Amino acid sequence: MQSLWLENQSLSLRDTPRPNKPGEALIRVRLAGICGTDLELARGYYPFTGVPGHEFVGEVIESPDKSWIGKRVVGEINVVCGECEQCRNGRPTHCEKRTVLGIVNRNGVHAEFTTLPLENLHLVPDSVPDEAAVFTEPLAAALEIQEQVHIRPTDRVLLIGAGRLGQLVAQSLALTGCDLRVAARHPLQQKLLTDRGIRLITEDEVQPRRWDVVVEATGSPSGFDLARRALRPRGTLVLKSTYRGGMTVNWSPFVVDEITIVGSRCGPFAPALQMLEKKEVDPAALIAKRFPLSAALEAYETAKQPGTLKVLLEM
Amino acid sequence: MQSLWLENQSLSLRDTPRPNKPGEALIRVRLAGICGTDLELARGYYPFTGVPGHEFVGEVIESPDKSWIGKRVVGEINVVCGECEQCRNGRPTHCEKRTVLGIVNRNGVHAEFTTLPLENLHLVPDSVPDEAAVFTEPLAAALEIQEQVHIRPTDRVLLIGAGRLGQLVAQSLALTGCDLRVAARHPLQQKLLTDRGIRLITEDEVQPRRWDVVVEATGSPSGFDLARRALRPRGTLVLKSTYRGGMTVNWSPFVVDEITIVGSRCGPFAPALQMLEKKEVDPAALIAKRFPLSAALEAYETAKQPGTLKVLLEM
Numbered sequence: 091m092q093s094l095w096l097e098n099q100s101l102s103l104r105d106t107p108r109p110n111k112p113g114e115a116l117i118r119v120r121l122a123g124i125c126g127t128d129l130e131l132a133r134g135y136y137p138f139t140g141v142p143g144h145e146f147v148g149e150v151i152e153s154p155d156k157s158w159i160g161k162r163v164v165g166e167i168n169v170v171c172g173e174c175e176q177c178r179n180g181r182p183t184h185c186e187k188r189t190v191l192g193i194v195n196r197n198g199v200h201a202e203f204t205t206l207p208l209e210n211l212h213l214v215p216d217s218v219p220d221e222a223a224v225f226t227e228p229l230a231a232a233l234e235i236q237e238q239v240h241i242r243p244t245d246r247v248l249l250i251g252a253g254r255l256g257q258l259v260a261q262s263l264a265l266t267g268c269d270l271r272v273a274a275r276h277p278l279q280q281k282l283l284t285d286r287g288i289r290l291i292t293e294d295e296v297q298p299r300r301w302d303v304v305v306e307a308t309g310s311p312s313g314f315d316l317a318r319r320a321l322r323p324r325g326t327l328v329l330k331s332t333y334r335g336g337m338t339v340n341w342s343p344f345v346v347d348e349i350t351i352v353g354s355r356c357g358p359f360a361p362a363l364q365m366l367e368k369k370e371v372d373p374a375a376l377i378a379k380r381f382p383l384s385a386a387l388e389a390y391e392t393a394k395q396p397g398t399l400k401v402l403l404e405m
Numbered sequence: 406m407q408s409l410w411l412e413n414q415s416l417s418l419r420d421t422p423r424p425n426k427p428g429e430a431l432i433r434v435r436l437a438g439i440c441g442t443d444l445e446l447a448r449g450y451y452p453f454t455g456v457p458g459h460e461f462v463g464e465v466i467e468s469p470d471k472s473w474i475g476k477r478v479v480g481e482i483n484v485v486c487g488e489c490e491q492c493r494n495g496r497p498t499h500c501e502k503r504t505v506l507g508i509v510n511r512n513g514v515h516a517e518f519t520t521l522p523l524e525n526l527h528l529v530p531d532s533v534p535d536e537a538a539v540f541t542e543p544l545a546a547a548l549e550i551q552e553q554v555h556i557r558p559t560d561r562v563l564l565i566g567a568g569r570l571g572q573l574v575a576q577s578l579a580l581t582g583c584d585l586r587v588a589a590r591h592p593l594q595q596k597l598l599t600d601r602g603i604r605l606i607t608e609d610e611v612q613p614r615r616w617d618v619v620v621e622a623t624g625s626p627s628g629f630d631l632a633r634r635a636l637r638p639r640g641t642l643v644l645k646s647t648y649r650g651g652m653t654v655n656w657s658p659f660v661v662d663e664i665t666i667v668g669s670r671c672g673p674f675a676p677a678l679q680m681l682e683k684k685e686v687d688p689a690a691l692i693a694k695r696f697p698l699s700a701a702l703e704a705y706e707t708a709k710q711p712g713t714l715k716v717l718l719e720m
Binding site: 324336 | 490491501614637638639644645647648649653655656659660661663664665669
């Protein structure tokens, strides 16, 4: 099969054997997304060799349980042991022995086929097109914020960053009824938000010590710094991004102001699919461009451009 | 009156006018504690000129409400406006216009007399001796942890640091029924804990990725690093100390492991006094030495010695 292959920070198209993992479903990938983590893997920020990619919608081709064959599915990306302390305590996404689709010790979905255990799969409702279903994984990651932090309708919530993930965070936060403002730098990011009635704020307009919850989705020191200044005493800072390397932080103000900081990663698929089915969020507008798998290298180059939203690969 | 005076990082004993603040109670200080913050002020880590000290028990001498006269009291250290956004939202200890006894724009208690508004005062029950009442403020600060974080009886809780504040944190955490271990470096700190049946752990014994809640009470980068390694995914790190200057942190593991960090400062006086009345905590064993106010400089020198617990000033 045709695959995108990452090795020594170099991407190439290869002909690789069709995957075959005993006990797992074989899935023909229909549509896959390129996300920030894929770009960081390609830049070598994390070590990974193999097929990248973890956002997808596909069709089950082979399965230990034949009733899955022919079904259109999305898949949770953490493949877990079910037996370690994290799994037994209801934290399977933190399984100590996990492999992660296209990220940790498991080939991903930027290829014609992939495999996943059946327990990772979710049926896609017929009314949800591939172009929406492919956003299930990042939308689930966005929803992890509400899974972790109680967002009250009376809360003033500031979102810093409105890229691929930030747009989905904005759309789902807006559903809580909270007083949401988004600091977005790129005109297209701004337009997508205002088209949905989501209000913008410039960095200069952000009032210091005012915001109950700040979601930092830029992964940059300047975003972190803005978040820090914006938070009210006893406010909550959600880190919804990865940060490269070390960042020097003066902790005393966090202690004096009794700030809570929450790291946020993978989220729940079922409510994400439900939101897509009910059209409560609309990811289609985030699609910047679609490429065939054979043009995956060009697709990655496009995704790298600042301000580019979601680039998709069609298999 | 005789006062300890801090100016330009220099402490001296002075004869200053007896304080007189309209609308506030005049309090004769009976006993006062020296805490880490006092030592940091004296070292110049925070700018302050005036009488230091904020831990005390005293007797009301003059008061706008005469019924307070003659009463033995302790006092909350934040003097607040009652009108700002923080005050109106139930966060008076974060009042934007606050003065803080012996810390921010208000003379403290390392003097014969001090003043505080009546709303800051709490009556000390007759059964609580001065030697216990003087610990109300730091015990309240210890209880702020349970005010902020739900400590479950099934939680594995690691406390790093067992100095002045750490001992009170240990005693109050032990009351929750949680599986508590304390990393304490000094033999006296260790003995005080084991005397109360609180279990120790060496830094080498701390299992990585195991602890539900870690309380960092050393304020040192090594303590922070140990805390980080000890926390399980989705665990909670309580910062119960101030940190001098900046500390470089690699944020990605906090995001990947979805750690929550909670800064923790001043706490509730009423439950602290109740615990002292019921003898659920026993601060008396923490008293290292008592000095008359006239020997305050020597008292500060003693308090500075590593491993020294509570040094008291008698007025």
